[in-house]
Amino acid sequence: MIAPAKRAAPRRKRRAGRPSGDDQDLRAHLLDVAIAQFSRVGIAATSLRAIAVEANVTPAMLHYYFGDKARLVQALIDERLLPAVTPMRAHLERIGDDPALLIESFVRGIGAVVANHPWLPPLWVREVLCEGGALREVLFNQGIPNLPQLLAKRFSVAQADGRLNADLDPRLLVVSLVGLTLFPAAGAPIWQRAFGAEGLGAEVMLKHTLALLGRGVGAAGSAAGSGEGA
DSSP states (O other): OOOOOOOOOOOOOOOSSOOOTTHHHHHHHHHHHHHHHHHHHOSTTOOHHHHHHHHTSOHHHHHHHHSSHHHHHHHHIIIIIHHHHHHHHHHHHHSOSOHHHHHHHHHHHHHHHHHHOTTHHHHHIIIIISTTOTTHHHIIIIISTTHHHHHHHHHHHHHHTTSSOTTSOHHHHHHHHHHTTHHHHHTHHHHHHHHOSTTOSHHHHHHHHHHHHHHTTSOTTSHHHHSSOO
16 A cells, blocks of 8 residues: 655745844845945935846845835835944943044044945935935934934033033034034035045045044144144
């Protein structure tokens, strides 16, 4: 008598999420491609199909790793955006209220973040700075909660103690720090086209920003350049 054939065990469906083993490299690559697309055209305007075409995979592959677009965006937030920006906030909290040290630490911190994550400045312009950006609330509520207010308060204390130029507005000083760091990084292709890419690298921009904030535009050693404030 022939024994009945055994039924094959049903294959379990893999849930979207972090894979193990060799799949991690492909998943990371797909996330990189998605972030590049988000930075170029915006999150709302980017479809899973467009990401799949750019990555040379099928849309089903993206669904396999991330489930849907909302989970893909959440992966960007959890695995790339927050790990990129939250350590700088923690560092600034620890260093006290020396205005010169705060300013230098902020500028160097942003420089390091941009160097490690060049996608961040254009994504910041599209999804944080612009009205309706998909990441504005995430950045302010999770990435840098109350950081602008923290810096402005510490600058106010330093100003009251005579350690910061009395003519500065502490709140606008925070705005200026952002404008002198993230904006030049986001606009790098424009500046490099206008002036030539040679000689306008990250180190040059860092040195320039620290000099401008530390000594203004006066001649080195002059009263205007070595006077009060940061």
